Amino acid sequence: MIIHLDLDTFFVSAHRTVDISLNNRPVAVGGRSNLKIFEKEKVGIKLFNKNQGAFVNPVFYNDKAQSFQNFFIDHSDDGAQKVRGIIVTSSYEARAKGVKTGMPLAEALRLCPDMEVLVPDYMLYHDLSHKLYRFLQHEIPSVEQFSIDEFFGDLNGWVREEDVFAYATRLKVLIWQKFRLPISIGISSSKWIAKLATKYAKPNGVKMVRRSEISDFIEDIPIENFPGIGRGYRKRLKKHFIKTLGEASRHKDLFYSWKTPGRVLYHRIVGDDHEAVSAAQDRKSIGISRTFDPICDKSEVLRRIMILARHIAFLVLKQRVHPTSYYLKVNFDQGQRLKIRVTSERLFSETLCKALFHDMFEEIKPASGCATKISMSVSNFSYQKKRALSLLSFSEDYEAYRLSQSLHTLREKYTLDIVKYGSEL
Numbered sequence: 361m362i363i364h365l366d367l368d369t370f371f372v373s374a375h376r377t378v379d380i381s382l383n384n385r386p387v388a389v390g391g392r393s394n395l396k397i398f399e400k401e402k403v404g405i406k407l408f409n410k411n412q413g414a415f416v417n418p419v420f421y422n423d424k425a426q427s428f429q430n431f432f433i434d435h436s437d438d439g440a441q442k443v444r445g446i447i448v449t450s451s452y453e454a455r456a457k458g459v460k461t462g463m464p465l466a467e468a469l470r471l472c473p474d475m476e477v478l479v480p481d482y483m484l485y486h487d488l489s490h491k492l493y494r495f496l497q498h499e500i501p502s503v504e505q506f507s508i509d510e511f512f513g514d515l516n517g518w519v520r521e522e523d524v525f526a527y528a529t530r531l532k533v534l535i536w537q538k539f540r541l542p543i544s545i546g547i548s549s550s551k552w553i554a555k556l557a558t559k560y561a562k563p564n565g566v567k568m569v570r571r572s573e574i575s576d577f578i579e580d581i582p583i584e585n586f587p588g589i590g591r592g593y594r595k596r597l598k599k600h601f602i603k604t605l606g607e608a609s610r611h612k613d614l615f616y617s618w619k620t621p622g623r624v625l626y627h628r629i630v631g632d633d634h635e636a637v638s639a640a641q642d643r644k645s646i647g648i649s650r651t652f653d654p655i656c657d658k659s660e661v662l663r664r665i666m667i668l669a670r671h672i673a674f675l676v677l678k679q680r681v682h683p684t685s686y687y688l689k690v691n692f693d694q695g696q697r698l699k700i701r702v703t704s705e706r707l708f709s710e711t712l713c714k715a716l717f718h719d720m721f722e723e724i725k726p727a728s729g730c731a732t733k734i735s736m737s738v739s740n741f742s743y744q745k746k747r748a749l750s751l752l753s754f755s756e757d758y759e760a761y762r763l764s765q766s767l768h769t770l771r772e773k774y775t776l777d778i779v780k781y782g783s784e785l
């Protein structure tokens with residue numbers, strides 16, 4: 361299944377993480393078209409590189425330092441004051457009074473006079489968004505950042521379909537505990553239906569639409585609620601008296617007459633687009649760790665290392681990378697920590713991965729004590745270094761690689777518990 365995560369009233373929520381006095385009352389973040397780029401003296405420009413290439417202009421102005429007065433109020437020559445700007449995001453308390461995104465600030469303040477209007481702090485939003493992205497990369501095998509407050513995650517092979525709802529609910533709780541950010545999660549077999557489901561999960565909820573439920577789910581949903589249906593398509597569809605996604609799904613030929621974009625949109629609406637979650641290839645390492653009650657039996661520790669190695673292999677194959685560094689660390693109950701790193705230029709496969717971690721564990725020879733934590737990671741992906749993989753044991757490795765690939769295909773379909781090696785039992 362694919363999940364879509366969308367932070368609730370993100371900019372407002374971001375301010376609430378640093379100022380709890382903003383909780384449970386009408387709050388909005390306002391915006392003004394930024395004319396500072398035309399100013400001769402550029403003060404307070406910040407270049408934000410962490411979310412490079414993701415979305416939104418990486419150049420910011422330090423608006424945060426400004427007060428409501430000098431950010432939103434214009435003074436005309438005759439001394440009159442005028443509230444300028446629009447609503448960028450508003451809290452649910454403000455929305456209850458009719459405040460909407462895009463509404464002129466002056467109008468919103470008439471509807472909701474006790475609303476607190478905040479000056480945007482893009483540094484804060486980007487920082488939180490980036491931290492959440494890193495967290496999700498750690499939790500989900502494949503994550504795509506879709507916008508500053510939206511992410512897709514591919515759970516195929518990682519979580520069983522019957523467990524996905526519970527998994528998403530747990531993720532939501534974790535995000536709240538770690539970041540104090542409310543988030544909604546949509547789940548479905550396709551990306552765009554998952555994104556649509558999120559709308560119906562809000563606020564602060566989880567909504568799952570199974571493949572078999574898609575046609576019922578979309579039946580009465582107005583076309584304009586679908587991601588990617590803008591004014592242009594809305595006009596064209598209304599010309600054919602199509603108002604709901606259900607009606608749209610019965611007009612395949614019409615969509616097909618609009619060439620590729622129409623065809624793409626049609627398959628997104630019916631949920632059989634098969635579009636993949638496109639994870640950025642910017643990961644530097646893939647790792648996993650587990651803490652447990654002390655285990656004194658060496659073979660049990662090794663068995664656990666093999667299980668974690670299988671998970672690492674799954675993540676590596678999912679990301680389509682070729683690691684060349686392998687790292688193992690085991691913590692023991694008397695505070696001893698043993699770590700080892702090896703380099704291998706050989707073609708990656710699950711067999712190789714397990715063999716390397718097996719040998720590393722044999723190598724570390726704990727003096728005494730019981731293991732309490734295992735941490736494993738792989739890094740130095742060869743596509744980054746562009747170095748040639750070892751040709752020495754190539755044919756043998758290639759066989760193992762092929763086997764890994766076919767296992768991976770099976771696991772993508774039936775989850776990664778479907779095939780295990782003897783070493784894990």
Ligand SMILES: [Mg+2]
Nearest residue numbers: 366367368509
């Ligand atoms: Mg949002």
